[in-house]
Amino acid sequence: MIKIFLIIFALCSLILILSSRFRKQTLYSKVLIYLSFTIISVFIFFITIIYLWNSGDDYNQRKHVMESWNIQVLNNSEMPIKNVQVINLRKQADTIISDVDGTVNLYEYRENLVVFQAGGYIPDTINVVKMKSRKVYLNELK
Structure with missing residues (x-):
């Protein structure tokens, strides 16, 4: 599961790097791209933290x-x-x-x-x- 999150994060990073290379973009589109990247990164971070928290031995032991x-x-x-x-x-x-x-x-x-x-x-x-x-x-x- 973590590998999937890392792959999504890497793809988003690649899209961000490639989109920043284009010189004819307006300021609005650049801000939109960086903002969407930030939102996706934060979302992936929280999903990963929740997944790690719930898959730990302590959580499963408490649930049992x-x-x-x-x-x-x-x-x-x-x-x-x-x-x-x-x-x-x-x-x-x-x-x-x-x-x-x-x-x-x-x-x-x-x-x-x-x-x-x-x-x-x-x-x-x-x-x-x-x-x-x-x-x-x-x-x-x-």
């Missing part, structure tokens, strides 16, 4: 860590439970509510005890550090 904290809350028949409240026991006001497919991201709670609570289900307290699975099962009230 974030995805590994997505926990699915299910009932005993493997159906997702909607609107599950995840309450942090250290800060009671800090609560997450699961989305439609019953998925909760516990990255912020990675060192805490949390309570999974839903209407019609028995609440469950889980230590996030000791979780071995990406699924949490809640039992229905009888």
Whole structure:
């Protein structure tokens, strides 16, 4: 990908050098050529920086860590439970509510005890550090 950016930059530089050789150009066309070259160079620079940033090991590791904290809350028949409240026991006001497919991201709670609570289900307290699975099962009230 970087090679493509370098080739585009080299072609733009070549066009700039060749266009500046023409003596019969007006000042307006020269300014337009230099301005377009500058804009293209800045654009290619930012695209290259973004590409390098996103392709680094640190970014991919953080992305993997974030995805590994997505926990699915299910009932005993493997159906997702909607609107599950995840309450942090250290800060009671800090609560997450699961989305439609019953998925909760516990990255912020990675060192805490949390309570999974839903209407019609028995609440469950889980230590996030000791979780071995990406699924949490809640039992229905009888």
